[in-house]
Each structure stands twice: as C-alpha cells, then as structure tokens.
Amino acid sequence: MQLYRALHPEDTKTTEDALMDITIRNVLTNGIYNDLGFRVGDRIMILVEQQSTWTMNIIVRAFMYVAQAYHDYSEAQDADLYGSRKVHVPEPEIYVVFTGERARRPQKVSLSEEFFGGKECSLEVKVTMLYGGEKKDIISQYVMFTKAYNEQVQRYGRTREAVTQAIRICRDRDRPPQKNNNC
DSSP states (O other): OHHHHHHOTTOOSOOGGGEEEOOOOOSSSSOOOOSEEEEETTTEEEEEEEESSOOTHHHHHHHHHHHHHHHHHHHHTTOOTTSSSOOOOOEEEEEEEEOSOOSOOOSEEEHHHHHSTTOOOSOOOEEEEEOOOSSOSHHHHHHHHHHHHHHHHHHHOSSHHHHHHHHHHHHHHTSOOOOOOOO
C-alpha cells in the first residue's frame, strides 16, 4: 500500500483490499519473471522493477511483462479476445527503481526512442524511472537502504554484518542527533 500511495498520492480512497498481486513468477523454468506487479481493482496494472546497473533492455523486458500480465488477466476474466465486443484491460504503469549511480537521470525511457531512433512504430512502451529523493516515502527508503547495503557489502562482504550495519545506518539517519550529556 505504501508503494501505491507513493506512486499515486492523489488517490486517498483506495484501500489495501483493492490491491492484487500479479507478480510474474517462474519457479521451475527459465521463463520471464518480474520484481513486483500488482493491480488496483480493474483500473490500473502496476509493474515495478529494480535495477542497479543501467540498461535500456529493461524496456523490452517491461513489454514482455505487460504482455504476460495482460495474457494472465484475460484468462482470469475469461475474456473473449476473438469476439467483436471490446474487452476491458487495466491501464498499465511501468516503473523502474534505479539504485545505481548515474549522471544522466531521465524521467522516462521509451522503446521507440531507445530502439528505433525516435521513429513512430506500431508498438510503444514507456517506463517511468524512479531514483528516490527528498521525500521519505517507501521508494526513497528503499533506494537509501540499497545504497547503504552496497557500501557495507564492500566493507564486510555479503554477510549478516553488512545487513545489520545497513539497517543501523538507515535507522540512525531518521533519528535526531543525541545531546552529549557528558558536559
């Protein structure tokens, strides 16, 4: 719910009961999978990925996630895709939470711009990039934790100590400085 509120602060009416997990998982095969997907009623389908290394291939993967999510939705609704009556599909929103370092930080990346030189084509996919920021929302907290964790992994390796220190760093950032009572 916190993620949805961070993405849609204008929607104060939607409750947690309206959210449905649609994350694509492939446990036994090497098929596609995504980090997080959820639907808000039948209105919006939100797909979220996290990446720490910059790659435009995320746009192609996002297209594949949307196609799979629509396929799953159509089956669940028993939609007649070959009938003459238009079926309902939720509006897609695609986000990438980028936790790496990068000087250029576009707000959106698009399939036509990145892969077809900006030519108009039969298919368009636009991905909204999220970098965290000044707000103390769940996205910024996640980015801050990821960066703290990566710093601690450089110090301690992939150990429990790295996780513990990352948690301590993030927790301490939100606390006001303590007064020194030794004066």
